[in-house]
Amino acid sequence: MQSESVYCLGLTTSPRKGGNTEILLRKALKGAEKAGARTELVDISTYRFSPCLACDGCFKEGRCVVKDDMQVIYEKILAADRIILAAPIFSMGMCAQAKTMVDRTQRFWATKYVLKRMVIPEANDRPPRKGIFISASGSNHKNVFAGALQVAKYFFLMIEAEFTGSYCYSELEEKGAVLNHPDILSEVFEAGNSLCSAPQKPSIATLNTVED
Ligand SMILES: Cc1cc2nc3c(=O)[nH]c(=O)nc-3n(C[C@H](O)[C@H](O)[C@H](O)COP(=O)(O)O)c2cc1C
DSSP states (O other), X not given: OOOTTXXXXXXXXXXXXXXXXXXXXXXXXXXXXXTTOEEEEEEGGGSOOOOOOOOOTXXXXXXXXXXXXXXXXXXXXXXXXXXXXXXXXXXXEEOHHHHHHHHTTHHHHIIIIISOOOSSTTGGGSOOOEEEEEEEOSSOOTTTTHHHHHHHHXXXXXXXXXXXXXXXXXXXXXXXXXXXXXXXXXXXXXXXXXXXXXXXXXXXXXXXXXXX
């Protein structure tokens, strides 16, 4: 079991309270707790923040100049050792609440690529940051998760967390439909548990790229 100090942040983004992705996230966080992590579930859909304004205000210091609830979410993202992003598929992509949050990580893009600084300068002094993505869709269209997965990979790359896996489940249209799938629930429990279990060295296969 890993130290209690590992902080696992779960971001639920669906506006449907108690929906499939929230259920899955809660299960993953239970697994994280079993591994000894301190967990927090944050319901992004209840925070009020604007889309990125593309004002380039973050190009100066890597901070977002838009003062809204996203400032609170930034602090949580920066503090987390493990991050689980849960977002349903809306219109073949991540729901707007999740995508809007990801767009606001532009400040981290600016930190990395404009200012050429680390987003987590103290990375060597704390547990390695890692993250997984959870999603659900109504249909079983073969590419239904493709767009959301690209955005999720980009998100973890921007926040300097190693993307270690995605857990995407189709044919879950109705609210709570996933409760009829104990196999899925135990899979995400294990995913949360292994995410927060003893650190492993990053493998080439799991290093972040947006292209693959
Ligand atoms: C606005 C909206 C758009 C949706 N678009 C899609 C879609 O493009 N493809 C799909 O397979 N399911 C789509 N769905 C179904 C959801 O992905 C599905 O109900 C999922 O379980 C919702 O997760 P949640 O309960 O966590 O909100 C859509 C649902 C809504 C409300």
